[in-house]
Amino acid sequence: MKPPARSPFSSAPLLAFGAHPSDVEFGCGGIIAREIRSGGKAHFVVCARSESGAHGTPRERTAEARVSARILGATLQFVRLGGDSGAEAAAQARRLAAIIRRVRPGAMFAPSLVENQHPDHPRVGHLVREAARLARGGGGGKRGSKAARSIGPLFFYAVSPEAEPAGVLPVLMDISDPKAVETWNRSMQAHASQRRARDFAVYQLEGAHVHGLRAGVELAQPLYPDEPLVFDSLAPLARCAWRA
Numbered sequence: 317m318k319p320p321a322r323s324p325f326s327s328a329p330l331l332a333f334g335a336h337p338s339d340v341e342f343g344c345g346g347i348i349a350r351e352i353r354s355g356g357k358a359h360f361v362v363c364a365r366s367e368s369g370a371h372g373t374p375r376e377r378t379a380e381a382r383v384s385a386r387i388l389g390a391t392l393q394f395v396r397l398g399g400d401s402g403a404e405a406a407a408q409a410r411r412l413a414a415i416i417r418r419v420r421p422g423a424m425f426a427p428s429l430v431e432n433q434h435p436d437h438p439r440v441g442h443l444v445r446e447a448a449r450l451a452r453g454g455g456g457g458k459r460g461s462k463a464a465r466s467i468g469p470l471f472f473y474a475v476s477p478e479a480e481p482a483g484v485l486p487v488l489m490d491i492s493d494p495k496a497v498e499t500w501n502r503s504m505q506a507h508a509s510q511r512r513a514r515d516f517a518v519y520q521l522e523g524a525h526v527h528g529l530r531a532g533v534e535l536a537q538p539l540y541p542d543e544p545l546v547f548d549s550l551a552p553l554a555r556c557a558w559r560a
Contacts, residue, residue: 329422333444
């Protein structure tokens with residue numbers, strides 16, 4: 317296998333939001349592991365410590381998240397979100413927008429907007445979408461300003477098949493690099509509390525195999541763009557599943 321190409325996210329990092337500890341690693345951790353392995357940087361924002369979770373205490377989940385981020389080579393911060401009333405949601409979106417402006421990410425990842433068994437996932441996805449709009453100038457600033465242009469596109473990830481948007485073709489990211497996969501797996505294994513009832517690391521790896529079959533590669537993870545992707549050449553589009 318050829319060594320991974322140099323990541324474009326070495327100066328403008330990936331910014332990944334999770335509703336709970338482990339969401340980012342399970343939902344798009346393979347992609348992040350590959351980008352960091354090829355020289356990229358990543359910052360995680362976790363919006364709760366799973367205070368009402370069925371498995372693991374907040375203290376335990378926080379410690380697991382720190383170990384997992386360290387394995388991947390990402391930085392990590394926690395933010396505590398309040399209620400979901402209109403005023404509170406607006407304040408939360410502004411708080412997340414401030415993080416986006418500070419990080420100036422090359423790309424952002426957030427939980428899918430699809431309603432599923434985890435209602436906090438689409439809630440955080442909607443907040444990040446609004447925060448990205450505000451960070452780009454949607455709150456009264458200049459959308460075409462240098463700061464706005466420095467903020468990359470938003471992609472949604474799905475932690476489970478139920479959260480994958482129906483009827484939407486994903487961007488399938490090839491994560492077959494063995495060393496990146498090994499790092500991704502170790503980052504998931506660090507969330508030991510989430511493997512007591514069932515081994516979610518195995519579940520995610522099997523899902524990556526399924527998406528890999530779809531893409532014509534060994535392993536892949538899907539991302540769903542929030543807005544149309546814009547290219548100035550057809551060259552990046554020459555690779556599709558049947559020509560992988």
